[in-house]
């Protein structure tokens with residue numbers, strides 16, 4: 001299939017482009033490179049340097065004969081969304097609306113959307129099922145939920161079928177060590193912890209130790225980015241085979257606290273680094289763990305790389321080879 005991959009030069013997008021090529025599809029990357037660097041867009045893959053809100057997008061989709069869209073492009077930092085909501089409403093909500101409307105105008109029938117566990121907010125019970133109440137505790141999660149609503153309306157009104165994939169915490173890097181996680185600025189726990197191990201930061205700060213969890217720090221479900229990528233390929237193929245619009249969680253069902261991740265990183269890297277205790281970060285729920293039974297049952301998805309030691313080891317391989325991220329040229 002010929003697919004447009006928005007944000008295809010970013011972290012999860014670039015891993016999915018690799019998985020799409022391996023599965024025999026034809027990805028076309030659209031990315032405005034607004035944050036950070038060009039991740040490896042593989043040779044031979046068409047790269048379009050445009051924004052998702054570009055007014056000529058419908059024409060481009062027609063010209064390129066795009067059959068389906070994978071939509072990764074978004075701002076995705078919980079903390080930032082609580083201090084600068086406008087860029088989240090602009091880029092995520094308005095931008096995605098422009099993209100979805102362009103897709104409708106161009107007759108694109110299949111849409112796979114990067115949603116998030118942040119749509120659930122503080123869950124009543126874990127593991128979280130797709131049927132749980134949706135009460136996002138931060139602006140980022142609210143913007144992603146708004147986009148899910150748009151897709152639901154476009155599906156029921158225009159018949160554009162979609163899969164929304166609610167990721168838990170994407171982490172790790174392709175096993176090759178050639179592509180990995182590089183955000184500017186970096187705010188995610190695992191890359192920050194590994195930068196502390198590399199000596200690029202003086203310490204890692206734990207955001208809050210008074211949460212209602214066993215060690216007082218937040219618990220998250222860390223899923224390997226390559227397992228996320230394989231789920232996108234399955235989701236698009238499911239739609240193409242006539243599957244109905246669906247929402248699926250993507251996680252491992254296992255939760256790790258911030259302190260446990262730090263301890264595991266010390267073990268995997270063999271390096272002891274400084275840890276400081278800080279205040280809670282606004283908008284952080286205490287515990288997010290996925291039930292991914294639905295996608296396993298319906299699409300046969302199986303995470304194969306998401307043991308936390310492997311997630312950290314693969315991320316560490318990338319960090320060691322690219323201490324300055326994509327600024328280090330291979």
Ligand SMILES: O=c1ccn([C@@H]2O[C@H](COP(=O)(O)OP(=O)(O)O[C@H]3O[C@H](CO)[C@@H](O)[C@H](O)[C@H]3O)[C@@H](O)[C@H]2O)c(=O)[nH]1
Pocket residue numbers: 076077078115116117118167168169170187188189190192204205206207208218219220258281284288
């Ligand atoms: O310097 C840091 C950075 C993070 N954390 C904590 O580590 C955990 C994980 O934080 P982070 O890596 O920033 O991820 P989340 O805030 O959990 O959000 C991620 O996970 C969401 C779904 O759970 C995704 O939707 C988001 O895009 C993604 O950023 C949280 O409890 C943070 O408070 C720290 O203690 N210190």
